[in-house]
Amino acid sequence: MVILELxxxxxxxxxxxxxxxxxxxxALKQLVPGEGLPSVRALASDLGVNMHTVNKAYQLLKQDGYLLIHRQKGVVIQPEGMPSVDNDYLEKLKNRLQPLISESVCRGMTSEQFMRICHDILGQFEEKGE
Amino acid sequence: MVILELxxxxxxxxxxxxxxxxxxxxALKQLVPGEGLPSVRALASDLGVNMHTVNKAYQLLKQDGYLLIHRQKGVVIQPEGMPSVDNDYLEKLKNRLQPLISESVCRGMTSEQFMRICHDILGQFEEKGE
DNA sequence: CTATCTGTTATATATATTGTATAACAGATA
DNA sequence: TATCTGTTATACAATATATATAACAGATAG
Known part of the structure; x- marks a missing residue:
């Protein structure tokens, strides 16, 4: 399992x-569909946090369609494809981008500057190896 | 004052x-530097919320450099220029963009799609009238 | 069969955040 | 003098966050 820093x-x-x-x-393909994740207790122990804190994260990820949780087998990255880009998601994305962009405009950032930052972050997820 | 929907x-x-x-x-230039804002009590009354809730927002905006607050005169949009794009701000912006972009990548959105959405939102702030 | 591992559920507690409700203060102003 | 500022203080309630234990049922390894 990838080291997870809090x-x-x-x-x-x-x-x-x-x-x-x-x-x-x-997104970085460090975790691939079908791959197993640590149990709630194991990850909680690794991170030094409570079991329920990890469980809450897993439940949210399951709810969003990122994880499959088998009651006795454990937790697995969704093997049947990631959640899609539906209208609900698009609305939420826009609503979360809006205040970030408003602020950047206030501070005098140009569209090009903002887009450049997004582009750079997006670049982290490009296929490098392979 | 612009109507503010909660x-x-x-x-x-x-x-x-x-x-x-x-x-x-x-950012939309509906509020311009030097323009006065409603008093904490007046805005709270308009919005149907408590005075301290508005005050907290004003304090944060003052702290970030968006507002000037004169103890007896009232609240004014910073007339001497908006807060700048410094390294602290850039770091915070990137940290807030990162999870949004990670999720978009997971869901199979292309860089072009993501950039397009940002571009569209940025377009709302372009000089249209004038 | 037994022990141990899953996720799940329940209960209890502690703390921080969010929001409201009042009240009072000092300075400016009409 | 009365009224408007922002500010400060106190109290209260509701919710969110995080922890601490415990127990359960099903699967699995010994």
């Missing part, structure tokens, strides 16, 4: 950090 | 919604 001082709750890191791992 | 069912706290809407108003 920032206990972050204003982002631990369970959300875990969720985001796993999604990032999938 | 979503009481949102998972975004009211004081953050107020903050974001005011920043959006500045």
């Amino acid at each position: 920032d206990l001082n972050s204003d982002t709750p631990i369970y959300l950090q875990i969720k985001e890191k796993i999604i990032e791992g999938i | 979503d009481l069912n949102s998972d975004t706290p009211i004081y953050l919604q107020i903050k974001e809407k005011i920043i959006e108003g500045i």
